[in-house]
Amino acid sequence: MAQRPSIQARGAQAERPRRLRARDGSEQLLGPNALGDPLNRFYRYPIARALYRVAGRLPLLPDHVTFIHTLCGIAGAVIVATRRTEDFTLGFVLLEARMILDCYDGVLARAKGISSPRGRAIDELGDAIAYAAIAAAFLVRIHRDSILAPP
Secondary structure (H helix, E strand, O other), X not given: OOOOOOHHHHHHHHXXXXXXXXXXXXXXXXXXXXXXXXXXXXXXXXXXXXXXXXXXXXXXXXXXXXXXXXXXHHHHHHHHHHOOHHHHHHHXXXXXXXXXXXXXXXXXXXXXXXXXXXXXXXXXXXXXXXXXXHHHHHHHHHHHHXXXXXX
């Protein structure tokens, strides 16, 4: 009689992510550990794939796109920190463009077949720089608003 797998083995097997191949040839992982952000999955990645169909033939490398999305994050953070409240829309658009371009650099790397651990590290560094700038911008904004607000 065959021995049944242990609970730990069955749990590890259930948590193993599955691969899903999209129509454009890219692969996504599915499973409890690979769901990711729903906004990325249902909104930003489809836009990034559409952007690849439009701009995929440009002589841009994923590292260039990473640099551009890092600059978008810094510019959005500067607008949030220094501008009027009415300019928050522009800051939001820049920060959302940063997130879409962050998805696009991965789509571009996979489509051109040049994804690498080095590129992933550069992308993570760009993300960290942009997130730090955004966090600092919100701290500056909160501090400025608390000082300038009437008691």
